[in-house]
Amino acid sequence: MDSKVVADTLWVLVTGFLVFFMNLGFATVESGFARSKNCVNILSKNFIVFAVSSMGFLLLGWGLMFGDGNGFIGLSGIFMVSGADNSPAVGAAYQGVYSAISWTGVPLWAKFFFQLVFCGTAATIVSGAVAERIKYVSFILFSFVLTLVIYPIVGHWIWGGGFLASLGMFDFAGGSVVHSVGGWAALSGVLVLGPRVGKYTKDGKIHPIPGHSMSLATIGAFVLWLGWFGFNPGSTMAADPMAISHILVTTNTAGVMGILVSTIVAWLVVGKPDLGMSINGLLAGLVAITPSCAYVSVPSSILIGAISGAIVVVSVIFFDRMKIDDPVGAISVHLVNGVLGTLEVGLFAQDGIAGVSTGNGLFFGGGLKLLGAQALGVVCVGGFVFVSSLVVWYIIKATIGVRVSLKEEMDGLDIGEHGNQAYPDFVMQKTSYTLISKDIGLEFARQNKAGTKEESKV
Known part of the structure; x- marks a missing residue:
């Protein structure tokens, strides 16, 4: 077998492993942002969703x-x-039935696995947005339909030789195919479910519901950051040193700018450098650069990440004020920035910058042609995924229901849905800071008095 095919296959598989590892990142971010009484439920959903996605994509989705x-x-x-994929060597004639992905010479099963982990990511995005009130079986059923039919159809339009690709739309690593699909599906699910009990008061005020572990959320953010170095560079599906290096740097640059700007904006808006906003700023920058990482320069990636860092803070606040309850900010991160990043291809793309011919974006003399194709793609993907997902959610609601009972939501889904707890030996106690302050004051006075006596003896 040709040495290039071997190198390309190893590259695709290793980056596929990194994308698979992102399942852990999503699980820990989401569980950290949720309350402790729902931790097992979040972890279980993220654990089973890849199994469900794998079967759906294997049985029908890939085809x-x-x-x-x-x-x-x-x-x-x-x-x-x-x-059969009869392309064992570079340049060999392809004789299979999946011509749209014959541009890479790696074996069929390597192609399948790499695309499979992307499919699983789209379904995982939904989990966080509908957290803390959805029935476990309803989430499983929706995830199966999403990965069996909805996600693959959109993927065909853009990556499978479909009409959006033929009209000149570009999405290098899945800003629309993966992130906006998951985001639109999540938005429709949140609208059908409604907000968590106690999230909004009768007079319309927002009642913050903090997550139980920012440690878990931060660990998850680092895992996702690492996984993105497989997600974006791996989409070359070839061990091309120049392209991989370029994509790696644009990806990381957008991510770090997302962190910095979201932290600053949150600091100005809420008065504190909120860690949750910083985490979502990182993810927003990474999502926004995903569709354009191979088409834009490093300076452009700085702007893309900065814009996303600001937008995600504004978006989280906006959806909260609109009473669209998203416990982890998944809609703001994946939908808003998936759409934004797709449009930014039409603004910042530079033809051939990483060996890919796209034409130039608006800011580089390309006019409105590329931006128009990107905008059309956003409208088509959004319309199809939102409407079809809404139909699926309503069918599930009318048959088996989508939301747990009030008692189960109040007690926690860990007990109601799974019969166990993440922290069975941990008892939550509300700390009385008044008493602590009083005790500290008395102890300080006692020590100060004792010290004065000792000094008088001297």
């Missing part, structure tokens, strides 16, 4: 997405992954 067909859907090799 709908990459199977030869028309501009809207794949029609060949749709049930199970079928059709």
Whole structure:
């Protein structure tokens, strides 16, 4: 076998492993932002969603997405992954039924695994937005439909040789295909579910519900940051040193600018450098650079990350005021910045900057052509995913229901849905700071008095 195919295959598999590892990042970020009484439920959802996604994508999703067909859907090799991939060497004639992904010479199963972990990411995004009040079985059912049909159809339009690709839309690593799909599905789910009990008072005031572990959330943020170094550079699906290096730096730069700007904006708006906003600022920058990481310069990635860092803070506050209850900020991170990042391809793209021909964006003399194609893609993806997801949510609501009972929500989904707790030996106690202050004051006075006596003896 050709040495390039070997190198490319190893690269695709290793980066696929990193993207798979992002499941842990999502699990810890979401559970950290949730209350301790729902920790097991969050972890369990993130654990099972990849299994559900894997089966949905294997049975039908892959074929709908990459199977030869028309501009809207794949029609060949749709049930199970079928059709031999007879391209063992660079330049060999492709003889399978998945022509849209024949541009990379790695084996069929390497292609499948890499795309599979992306599919799982889209479903995981939904988990955080609907946290702390959704039925476990309802989430599983929706995730299966999302990865079986909805996600693959959008993927076909953009990555599977569909009509959006033919109209000139670009999405290098999934700003629309993965992040906005998960975001639109999450938004529809939140609207059907409604807010958590106690989140908004009768007079319309917002009641903050803090997460139980910022330590878990921060660990998860670092895991996701690491995983993105597989998510974006791995989308080359080839061990191309120049392209990989360029994408790695644009990705990291946008992420760090997201952290810095979101921290500053939160500091100005809420008066403190809020860690939760900093975490979401990182993720917003990484999401926004995802569709354009191979098409923009490093200076442009600085601007993309900075814009996202500011937007995510404003977006989180906006959705809260609109009474759209998203416990982890998933809609602001993945939907808002997935859409924003897709449009920014049409603004910041520079033709051939990492060996990819896209044409120039508006800010580099390309006019409105590329921006128009990106905007059309945003509208088509948003309309289809939001409406189809809304239909699925309402069908689930009308049949088995989507929301747990009031008692179960108040007691916590860990007990109601799973029969166990994340911290069974940990008793929450409300600290009386008045008593502590009084005790400290008395102890200080006692020690000061004793010290004065000792000094008088001397």
